Amino acid sequence: MTALHASLAGETAPPARSRAGARTSVPADTIDYGPLANWIGFRLRLAQNASFQAFAREASGIDLSPGRFATLVLIGRNPGISQTALSRANARDKSSLTPVLDDLVRRKLIKRMRAKNDRRSYQLMLTPAGEALLAKLTVCAERHDRHIDEIIGPRDRARFLQILKKLAAGLLVSGNGHSR
Amino acid sequence: MTALHASLAGETAPPARSRAGARTSVPADTIDYGPLANWIGFRLRLAQNASFQAFAREASGIDLSPGRFATLVLIGRNPGISQTALSRANARDKSSLTPVLDDLVRRKLIKRMRAKNDRRSYQLMLTPAGEALLAKLTVCAERHDRHIDEIIGPRDRARFLQILKKLAAGLLVSGNGHSR
DNA sequence: GCGTGATAGTTGGGTATAAAACTATCCCGC
DNA sequence: GCGGGATAGTTTTATACCCAACTATCACGC
Numbered sequence: 001m002t003a004l005h006a007s008l009a010g011e012t013a014p015p016a017r018s019r020a021g022a023r024t025s026v027p028a029d030t031i032d033y034g035p036l037a038n039w040i041g042f043r044l045r046l047a048q049n050a051s052f053q054a055f056a057r058e059a060s061g062i063d064l065s066p067g068r069f070a071t072l073v074l075i076g077r078n079p080g081i082s083q084t085a086l087s088r089a090n091a092r093d094k095s096s097l098t099p100v101l102d103d104l105v106r107r108k109l110i111k112r113m114r115a116k117n118d119r120r121s122y123q124l125m126l127t128p129a130g131e132a133l134l135a136k137l138t139v140c141a142e143r144h145d146r147h148i149d150e151i152i153g154p155r156d157r158a159r160f161l162q163i164l165k166k167l168a169a170g171l172l173v174s175g176n177g178h179s180r
Numbered sequence: 181m182t183a184l185h186a187s188l189a190g191e192t193a194p195p196a197r198s199r200a201g202a203r204t205s206v207p208a209d210t211i212d213y214g215p216l217a218n219w220i221g222f223r224l225r226l227a228q229n230a231s232f233q234a235f236a237r238e239a240s241g242i243d244l245s246p247g248r249f250a251t252l253v254l255i256g257r258n259p260g261i262s263q264t265a266l267s268r269a270n271a272r273d274k275s276s277l278t279p280v281l282d283d284l285v286r287r288k289l290i291k292r293m294r295a296k297n298d299r300r301s302y303q304l305m306l307t308p309a310g311e312a313l314l315a316k317l318t319v320c321a322e323r324h325d326r327h328i329d330e331i332i333g334p335r336d337r338a339r340f341l342q343i344l345k346k347l348a349a350g351l352l353v354s355g356n357g358h359s360r
Numbered sequence: 361g362c363g364t365g366a367t368a369g370t371t372g373g374g375t376a377t378a379a380a381a382c383t384a385t386c387c388c389g390c
Numbered sequence: 391g392c393g394g395g396a397t398a399g400t401t402t403t404a405t406a407c408c409c410a411a412c413t414a415t416c417a418c419g420c
Binding site: 262263264274275277278295298299300301302 | 370
Binding site for chain 1: 397398399400401402
């Protein structure tokens with residue numbers, strides 16, 4: 001991350017690339033993306049990438065990665081949620097959650113309590129410290145989101161969001177004749 | 181991936197979840213996403229996730245991950261490109277590229293040739309086998325893209341794509357007063 | 361030609377994530 | 391109450407990625 005993205009995005013750094021780069025056959029700003037240029041999947045990856053990093057910047061100084069933020073939000077909004085339900089909501093495998101939650105517990109941001117009637121599962125909830133951190137991060141997230149709004153423009157936002165939702169829904173339904 | 185996404189997306193699997201799940205405090209379909217529900221960053225991640233998996237399904241049977249596909253396209257479109265330029269175009273760190281290219285070379289899909297006038301850099305190009313595989317994958321990608329079109333609807337596609345581009349560009353320019 | 365600073369690629373260390381196998385627990389019908 | 395089948399969470403293994411440090415090479419000015 002850093003300058004590599006800049007060059008992809010529209011060149012932030014004009015000073016660089018003048019001697020050595022010019023000889024390496026493809027001068028970086030004249031790259032032919034071919035069909036990639038207009039494939040949704042590719043652009044989606046770039047946008048997600050950028051958003052992730054922008055958020056990380058927004059929340060820099062706070063010792064919690066963007067990925068864990070969603071986890072906190074979901075626990076905060078759904079106290080007592082199980083790990084499995086949380087992993088589903090967050091679209092990550094439940095096994096990925098184990099180390100994350102271990103860490104959050106270690107930092108005393110969440111609590112894991114055994115459910116009364118099902119001793120297999122945990123009930124997750126925020127600690128007061130977790131609530132406090134969540135509040136701080138929410139401010140960052142809102143700033144980030146406002147930043148995105150400036151880029152998209154408020155008119156298109158709703159439409160854009162709706163398409164994102166349709167995409168996530170539509171692409172998944174069509175492919176999983178799975179059992180589980 | 182699998183049923184977890186389905187439940188998020190709109191429930192493909194009605195048979196499951198009826199007994200055990202009902203008691204674990206938060207029944208998965210009544211999750212409160214709170215502000216997450218309409219945060220672009222979060223939705224972007226879900227959509228990208230879904231797209232990635234859908235593409236993987238489309239190209240299942242072909243032994244090449246979606247990530248490497250973009251690499252092949254870029255090399256095919258820009259013969260002689262250097263690894264650094266490629267990593268930039270693909271928005272990944274150049275160090276991530278090393279093992280990927282090693283693998284592609286091992287499978288005889290690409291060639292790495294030392295540049296004449298700069299013995300530090302390589303010039304990458306497809307082998308005939310690489311061209312052939314690229315052609316096969318392009319078919320998959322086009323099918324995938326058509327699938328996405330069905331979901332988005334052709335009217336919104338261009339607008340959607342444009343917003344994705346603006347987002348990637350806009351979010352990156354504003355955050356890297358980096359040197360590198 | 362030689363030092364200085366930049367660049368191409370690799371290596372090493374660390375994080376995030378997924379898939380599959382596993383353990384413990386649960387539900388249900390008999 | 392017991393056995394079969396499902397579920398919650400963990401562990402193991404493997405992959406993809408980043409960043410920082412490293413080596414080899416280059417370019418330029420003197």
